Amino acid sequence: MRLIMAAVFLYAAYTKLREPWLVFAMSIDAYQLLPQWAVLTLGRTIPWLELLLGLLLAMGIALRYTAAAAAILLGVFFGIMVHAYAQGLKIDCGCFGLGEPITARTLLRDGLLLAACLTLTFLAVRQRARRFVAQENKLATQS
Amino acid sequence: MASPGAQIKGRGTPGAPVQLDVYSDYQCPACKALYERTLVPLMADYVDKGKVYLIHHEFPLPMHPHAMEAACYACAASRVGKYEQAGDVLFRTQDSWAASGKVDQTVCSVLTPMEAQKVRVLAKDPAIIAEVQQDIQAGRNANVSATPTLILTHRSKQYRVPGGASYEILRRFIDQLLTN
Numbered sequence: 001m002r003l004i005m006a007a008v009f010l011y012a013a014y015t016k017l018r019e020p021w022l023v024f025a026m027s028i029d030a031y032q033l034l035p036q037w038a039v040l041t042l043g044r045t046i047p048w049l050e051l052l053l054g055l056l057l058a059m060g061i062a063l064r065y066t067a068a069a070a071a072i073l074l075g076v077f078f079g080i081m082v083h084a085y086a087q088g089l090k091i092d093c094g095c096f097g098l099g100e101p102i103t104a105r106t107l108l109r110d111g112l113l114l115a116a117c118l119t120l121t122f123l124a125v126r127q128r129a130r131r132f133v134a135q136e137n138k139l140a141t142q143s
Numbered sequence: 144m145a146s147p148g149a150q151i152k153g154r155g156t157p158g159a160p161v162q163l164d165v166y167s168d169y170q171c172p173a174c175k176a177l178y179e180r181t182l183v184p185l186m187a188d189y190v191d192k193g194k195v196y197l198i199h200h201e202f203p204l205p206m207h208p209h210a211m212e213a214a215c216y217a218c219a220a221s222r223v224g225k226y227e228q229a230g231d232v233l234f235r236t237q238d239s240w241a242a243s244g245k246v247d248q249t250v251c252s253v254l255t256p257m258e259a260q261k262v263r264v265l266a267k268d269p270a271i272i273a274e275v276q277q278d279i280q281a282g283r284n285a286n287v288s289a290t291p292t293l294i295l296t297h298r299s300k301q302y303r304v305p306g307g308a309s310y311e312i313l314r315r316f317i318d319q320l321l322t323n
Contacts, residue, residue: 022316023302029312030305039312090173090289091307101289 001120002057005070008113009054015097016047027094031084049073063124071117078114081107152218152226153198155190161320162196163304166282166292169214169233170207170241173306174291178234181310188314194321199230201278202290209244212266214275216250219265220258228253295320 016024025043028034034042053073056066077095084091085102093106100106165182167174182197189195201218203210213233220229229250233240240249247266251259265271285294291306297320304313 019302020316020319022312022319026305026308026312026316029309030307032307036309036311040315089307092303092305094305 001116001123002060002063002067005067005113005117005120006054006057009050009057009070011054012096013047013051013054017051019097021047023097024094027092030091030094031080031089033080033083046073064121064128067117067121067124071114071121074110074114074117078107078110081110151198152200152221153196154186154227155196156193157196159190159193159196160297161189161194161317162198162296164198164200164285164294164296166200166202166278166285166287166290166294168202168204168207168210168290169217169230170210170237171204171290172237175234175237177291177293177306178230181308181313184310185313189317195317199226200282201275202282202287202292203275203279204290207241209241209246211275212246213240213250214278215266215271216246216262218271218274219262219268220250220254222265222271223254223258223261225254225258225262 021043024047025039028042028046029036029039050073053066053070056062057070081093081102085104085107089102091102093100093102093110095106095110163185165177167177185195186197190197201214203214217226217229217233220226232249232253233246236249240246247263250262254262282292289306293304293306295302295304295317302316304316
């Protein structure tokens with residue numbers, strides 16, 4: 001699951017970074033939620049954030065934090081998409097470049113990705129907690 | 144991008160570095176917003192200065208009962224050289240004619256009596272209807288499914304521009320392309 005999520009984030013970053021950054025900025029702008037300065041800032045930074053998260057997930061580094069950050073990012077995207085869909089806005093999702101409108105299908109797909117990310121976060125946290133408990137038990141046994 | 148056999152409804156310099164194809168529906172509220180907030184300033188700042196060549200394509204949606212008639216009247220108005228005036232009045236008074244169905248009255252308000260007479264006949268001409276249908280088919284061939292859809296072409300590369308993007312962001316993108 002970790003590698004699948006890594007691939008998703010890396011692909012998302014690739015589809016955005018291969019185009020001029022203003023193309024992605026325009027897809028953010030189409031949601032009509034943010035002021036111009038925020039649109040431009042996010043347009044420049046989100047693709048790189050996705051790239052970073054994808055690489056960290058692929059390498060399994062700081063998995064609890066990386067998975068949580070990915071889940072938060074996906075959660076925000078998903079919430080905005082649901083809002084736009086409920087408003088009846090006929091706009092592109094912007095998830096993997098332009099040309100993909102927000103539909104029930106894209107919502108389902110992104111909802112599943114969010115669920116997978118949350119599951120990954122939960123598993124990573126649980127694994128860390130178990131390791132911590134095991135270490136504590138080992139120390140207690142030794143002393 | 145123009146449908147074969149149809150009149151190209153373009154504004155600006157055909158050889159401009161950037162071409163913007165707009166597929167829109169005169170009865171679509173988002174198209175009205177695009178026209179008023181984005182296309183009007185774009186025409187003043189870029190199209191009329193030779194930087195962008197703007198081509199309009201009719202794409203009336205079936206859900207809008209008067210959209211097809213509006214498209215036919217606009218195409219008919221292009222035959223008397225009043226395409227832009229017809230499009231302008233259709234977008235600006237959309238709320239009124241969309242509710243009343245008075246497309247004829249709306250378009251003819253910007254025409255001389257002689258032009259109005261000619262346009263009324265042309266709007267029902269099979270050639271005009273075929274022109275609109277050709278535009279629709281060209282849009283479908285370009286994967287247009289909703290309005291407004293904007294396709295920006297620069298150096299043979301095409302970008303689909305989200306219809307809801309603001310003029311300020313769009314102009315930054317066009318400036319970036321022109322600089323490159």
